[in-house]
Amino acid sequence: MNQIHFALQVFAALAVVLAATTVCGRLAMLVKQPRVVGEMVAGVLLGPALLGAVAPGVQAQLFPADVKGTLYVLSTIGLTFYMFLVGSSLDHKLTTGPNARRASVLAVSGIVPTFLLGAGAAMVFFDSLAPQGSSLWVFMLFVGGALSITAFPMLARILQERGIANTPIGGLTLVAAAIDDAVAWAFLALIIAVGASGSPGGALRTILGAAVFAVLMLTIGRRLLAKLGERAEREGKLSRDAMAVILLVVLVAGWFTDWIGVFSVFGGFITGLAMPKTAVLRHELETKLTDLNSILLLPVFFAFSGLNTQVSGFGSGGRLWWQLAVVMLVAFAGKYLGCGLVVRAQGFSWRYASAVGGLMNARGLMILIFINIGLAYDLVTPEMFAILVAVAIVTTAAAMPIYRASLPAGMDLQPEVKPAAKTPARPAA
Template sequence: MSPDSLITHFVGASALVLVAAHAAGWLARRLKQPYIVGQLSAGIALGPSLLGSLAPEAYATLFPAAIGPALTGFAQLALVVFLFAVGYELDLKILGDRARTSLTVALASFVVPMAVGCGGALLFREQLHELGMPRDPSPAMVVFAGIALSITAVPVLTAIVRENELSRSVPGVVAVSAAGVLDAVCWTVLAGALMDGGGDGAALDWPWRVVLAVGFVTVMVLAARPLLRRLLWRTRLEPSLRLALLIGFALGSAWVTHSLGLHVIFGALLAGVVVPREEGGTLDPDLLRPLHDVSSLLLPFFFVVSGQSVALNSMDGTGWAVLLAVTVLAVVTKIGSGTLAARLGGLDRHEARTVGVLLSARGLTELIALDAGLQAGLLSPQLYTVLVFMALATTLFTQPLLLLTRRLADRDPARRPAPVPSASPPAQDGRTAPADLG
């Protein structure tokens, strides 16, 4: 394919990706679902399983193999910008007065799904072997199975909380703060699993990569953070120049972690965490707004690249059975552990149930972790397909389950306000008759 032809195909494919993904996201929002659900569905539909099966010639014309690296490059750029913004927004001070409850919820909603996922990977080795996994999975594969059930998508959860007007409610604050803690724990454990799994092309053994990774984190916290604070606070850079500088910083950090055998996502997250906030501890709107705009524009490329790896034609009876089992376990373990922990933290049963339901949303964060696991060889294409649909299903279920929880709360007589006694008619002598207390 000539360079001109390559550019033509890439421009045409990009136009289709952007229009289809954002149109599907708009439709999902009209259906009371998160924007990501529509975008992910569009990405799968544009992949080889649907478009490639229904119109193979059109698929080959729109997405020739030659433009694959360019699409992947845009997808990785989108991930870096998105996760840089996630790291910048991460603030565990939100725990506030509910710190103990939030930490308890985060711990429970990590440990229980983690244990169930790891146990399931060991108990059902034969079934997973039919999906292309080794008969004797490595420790990294077992840990990754637990992570796949433990993750909560903070961006999707935050959007759901905002759209349901729960931002100032106790369940909303507890769920968001617990998810922030949970996210940090899951990313740390995932980094360890990827190191032990040995990503593609890793030239160093994992002990050396651990040492170098710890050294890099230390340098970022002790040297890069003060330097950025001095640069951002003492010099008045133009917003566009500051944005370009920080995105370049995030890309450089992502390059380092990828060179250490990790994924670019860890460098992007770390870069966002070490960037200092404004002097009052607030987020810089001139930085955050364009970060969201850029990541929102480019993320459809990630969904399409993810959809390229979804193999619906590999889903036989075993695959669908595993999907059903994994989805049930993913929903039950998250809702059950989150609800019980919130209940022990002092919330009433309806508030606790709301926390559990909110924590079951996985969405984009799950897809990013699955993509990293697939690239590291911790997942087979068949199991990757199962887990992608699990992520989509659990995200789809969150809003209906939240509405069901709200209806149950509204029907609970104990939560209904007591009726206000009606005013009694004046007595014959002009005095007010006593109210009927019966």
Template sequence: MILAVGRALAEVIRRLGQPVVIAEMLTGFVLGPAALGELFPQWIGAVFPVSGIGGLQALGEIGLALFMFVVGAELCLPSSAPRGARLASTLVGTLSIAVPALLALAIAPLLFSYAPVGVAFWPFALFFSLAMATTAVPVMAHMLKERGQVNSDAGMISLSAATLGDVFVWLSLPLVLGIAKAKTDLAGATGTIMGLLVLVAIAMLLVRPLVATRWSRAPAGKVGMGTIGALLAGALTFAAITDWLGLHSVFGALLFGLCLPRDKRLLAALEDAILPISALVLLPCFFAVAGLNTTGDGFRGVGPVLILVLMVAIIGKLAGGAMGAKLAGRSWQTAVSVGVLMNTRGMMELVVLKIGYDAGLLSGTQFSMIFIMAIVTTAMTNPLLNLIDRFLRQPEPIGLHAASGSSDVADTTDIEPA
């Protein structure tokens, strides 16, 4: 049922010019208590029997770990981009995190009234700020590819800036979870952070060089099933370790992905081997379980607060991204386009939310509000870009050349580890 509803929604969403990820996110919402439960409450127990939730959650978590492993392997920055583009990416990345995070801190006391009992203010506020600062690189890249704008000035700046932002968010999340844990278990939190630091050291100083050496000896042009199997074992082992440390399994999978060489052949082989089963079968289970955290009660009486969350999310990303691009000397068309692209949250927002919910930092009401924000901000991107192309279109000086003074267009195929 999950897969069938997801495919049906995907067809509708695609015809509306929206990315398929919105349909995937909506599937859990439609089948969950907030939609199906409100219309046909007697059906929820039949669709999601209590005895099956654990198995569904396990499948979803494995799919999410595999997906984040591929994201870690993809996470890279253009190495040959002109200096002007790198400066613009840095400014956009910094401001598109700082502005929404600060605005989120300003309204955090209002949302804290909906927090679960026993949660301290600062762990919640820091997590909420990170959630509002998240951008979805995979969804953004897919949108730009469909529009033929991956190598545009706005596209390159946004992708690089979003990558910087993702690195910051995924490095900060474990620390925020550690702070939250320290409120109730200081010794346990200290052990978690120390264990994570040891794992990062092992990954960067031992595993990464070892994988690079083994990969350099692999036959040119071939990625065998033995290699894929070994890498999958490594990713799931790291995922199990971070889960054992009291953090979410996605951190370990992402960390192992960062250990891999930035090589197109390897990435293509991983995507071919992992994404079909992960994205098409296992991840929908994750979306379905996430949708069970949304409730109809979560939207009653919170209309003004939900509108405020939407305003902070949208204004923070638009203003931060556009300000960064303007400070780097870009035109208004490019600056506004960058701000719109940085407002794309997609699945990454849902992953961050699920981590916070599982850690007890979010209530069902808070989860529901931020869940809706993620869908709305992602759905806004394509229509707003179309409006910009229609009303703000103007000739760029020479695209990237103007900022760099170079006659060579940046080659985004050369990459370096983030």
């Protein structure tokens, strides 16, 4: 009977989460925001920010501790497969060719200034916002790394919807965001290895384990998985058995990377990178995995994030407001100015520089994944977690308004590039 009651509780929680994220997602789209912004807001509203304040008894009944534990498991599975889809969607050809060097410079210009500013803010707020007994360097690395993220999957959807993914500015931004994310997950693996292992030997085991896993998966694993891609191309579809193999590989990869202390999303992401980039396989994966993952499992993650977002520090005393203002300014300025100035220096107009700066500021779901992992490993306090959730929502919501203001409709298809300087004609001899 207890199991039946618990199952009913889980179903009720899932129903509420699905309804809230769907409604808020639709509302976000009505005001010309990406759906993910509304879903992020819905997760926060289900937590102490609204439901816990207005109806604490209802929230306690909907999300007791054992139900939260189930939501954590479901969200971890959803995140692992989400990161697998992110990795599988990255086109290896994007990292080659004439656009790759400029995109790499753009990625660095978004990562380095934001990381340094974020680490500086973390140093200032270490005494008030760092977990008890944590290392200053680990806290600085984590906050700087979290603020350096750009939401590659969301950017890809925005650019495709606008029809500008294949324009010079769209391709440049997309490649830079992909590089940002790859660096961020490698960096997070390093932070967890150093900050959560508890000993130098444990950190070394984690780092070596992650490195060996990545090398094996991207070499031997890629060659073995390529056979699935070839078979899918021949048959024009992905068979049930082949899909089962892929799911098994992702689950085992997630289990292994979690076991060595890097978290399961790293295993999902590396497995995605190792997948063949054939058209049929990519279409089959998106068709069979995306809907269930994005409609049900990821909203569970948003709700779980919201339940962990403590807003008491923003109350009457308001002790967190100025820390939030500083972190928000650092997060926005590092990406917007760093990326914008580099785009301008590469020959694009100020309008395009502003548009790219705004888009690269969108952190979306990626930063939420990053900071939830940090919270699970006690790398951040609930107060710092709440600040970073607010940064995630605001910077993501600001991306499209900045883009539209910088490039009104029609301009995004006609890139303005500064003309090359003319070489003066040499006088005739």
